[in-house]
Amino acid sequence: MGIVHGEEMVLNIGPQHPSTHGVLRLHVQTDGEVVSHIEPVIGYLHRCFEKHCEHLTYEQVIPYTDRCDYIASMNNNFGYVVAMEEFLGIQVPERVEYIRVIMAELNRIASHLIALGTYGLDVGAFTPFLYMFRDRERILDLFELTCGARLLYNYMWVGGLSHDLPVGFVDACYRFLDDFEPNLKEYHDLLMYNKIFIERTADVGVLPAEVAIQYGVTGPNLRGSGVQWDLRKNEPYSIYDRFDFDIPVGTGQMGSVGDCWDRYWVRAQEMAESVKIIRQALQDLPAEGNVHEALPRKVRAPKGSIYKRTESPRGDLGYYIISDGKGTPFRVKMRSPAFTALSVLSEIASGWMISDVIAILGSLDIVLGEIDR
């Protein structure tokens, strides 16, 4: 910034600020508009999730997982029940597996719609946000139809589901997908390929693949950096190995690989891939089956531990569960993908302007509920 240097100013972004995506505080050192150092301060949403789990039975943990990543509760349920079922050696019915995949992918679409819509807000475009919320609303309607809840579902249980699919769900789901697919193109034309949007995001906040791996960044953020890593393909859990879908990776179409635009683009493409998965799952969905069939009367895990990770919309969501043979877990540790994504912020956002810091933070798609737990 030239020869003139003034004093550096410390700016507190948050915890109450329109674009911190929750209650995050950024301790930002600025030289004029240019940010020289960023320190994320977290913990404003800390709810002792992991400590709580030690005093709850294994089934009672599930509603708490809902509240971690509250944008994608189905996927959080999914990770926990998959871990517990492997721990207990439960084989769930086919129908349950299919319904779980449908729900998880619907929730992935809903989560990405929020990520992309609020990202539009971060860079100043208001309208795409409401368009995307309109479609998310329909997904929430489907969830409401299924389990009565719109945000925190407590839908997937160890060994089964809380409810079977309601009558007419499959048709409603098809109707949604048919309406949603053409909308995607509209959103992309409106925001993703907008010249100003490209100016704001291409070449901004480049996250090189090595840095991403060093920090343990996963999910769309890692794929945006050009690394093909998706647990649904690389370590298939549930029945993901039966579906045909692609893993989009960032190619630096508009700037360099791993910039904000690539991360946005990866999420946009993933929505289309999720639609593909849901269509296949709806096609193969077994008509018969009792979703309560494999529910254990009382969950009592054997002595030992398990670590299982699944692909949430934000990346590798891992549950490490230690049991001492009693009715409650000895320890539950959640590996949060948003936490690692936030930890890379100061690395990639230093040296950019305040507006870029907001854009980079938005492109990482963090959820504070999951970071603070």
Place this chain on the structure above:
Amino acid sequence: MTVDQIIRWFQSLSGSGEQAWMFLAAVVITGLPLFLVLATNAIVAVYVERKVSAFMQDRIGPMGQGAGFHAGKWGLLQTVADALKLLLKEDVIPSAADRKLFVLAPYIIFLAPFLAIAAIPFNQVLQVSDLNIGVFYVLAMGSFGVIGLILAGWASDNKWSLYGAMRSAAQIVSYEIPAGLSIIAVVMLVGSLNLQQIIEFQTGTRWGFLPNWVVFHNPFSFLAFFIYFISSVAEVNRTPFDIPEAESELVAGFHTEYSGMRWALFFLSEYANMLIVTAVAVIVFLGGWTSPIPGLFATAGWGLFWFLFKIGILILVMMWFRWTFPRLRVDQLMHVCWKVFIPLAMLNIFGVGVWALGVG
């Protein structure tokens, strides 16, 4: 209907020379309607903005519903209700703020469009002051509102406000240059700074069918219109150039600490400024009160209609921008101004000059 005419009328009534009371009375008689115009403009524009944004976003916007009065039919009274609420709100002045400047700033900001509108010709006769340097006066008055913005940002003693104020100072001062340069091109064409004369230059037809507006006059003046219009969007801090009050970055920019009626004054002046810059665009490029169908609807009453109609269209375009585009970054904004618009506007002046000499 200028101030001078009213004073002369008073003189003929009383049979004496000009006296102080005549001047004051004339200013009040002409000033009050202008204030009403600006206030009505804000109320209508806020309502339209709400509805336009709602329709663009697949919503229905404010609606009166249920029993009772609520916000009136189709939410028509929504802005009135908002204004009443703002009037009744507690007036908060932060303890760390520079009290005097903090209180002063909103009035300075509002004064700028209020002074500028005095020289705007609404039709052939409705004009408070027919200045011989009208264009110059309107541009000058329109731009001194930035002093209020800087005062507001500085006096709030808030880091967001300071950022907003510094950004707006840089932005508004920069964008006045291309806006002014593109108007110079027109002034060269017309040979006058008087707003009425600029409009009279645009009466008649061009190539037999188009109205003889400056925007259709030659390719350079066509370009000048776009440079002026985009620069004026930047001057009034509208998206995609709303960086001084960028909500997702600076919370609310320079008016972060303002609330209640003082905040309403910022809002009022934003819409008043929109009215002024679009009025200038209409007068200088789109023929002011002249009819788009040359020869038809050319009376003074229709003149007022056409003038307001054209302003309305341009304001709608600004709203359309706002609800469509993302926001530029501060350095990109400067880049567009200094490296694209100013050279183009300079070239335009040259081009218009050559055209005027060669083609006529």
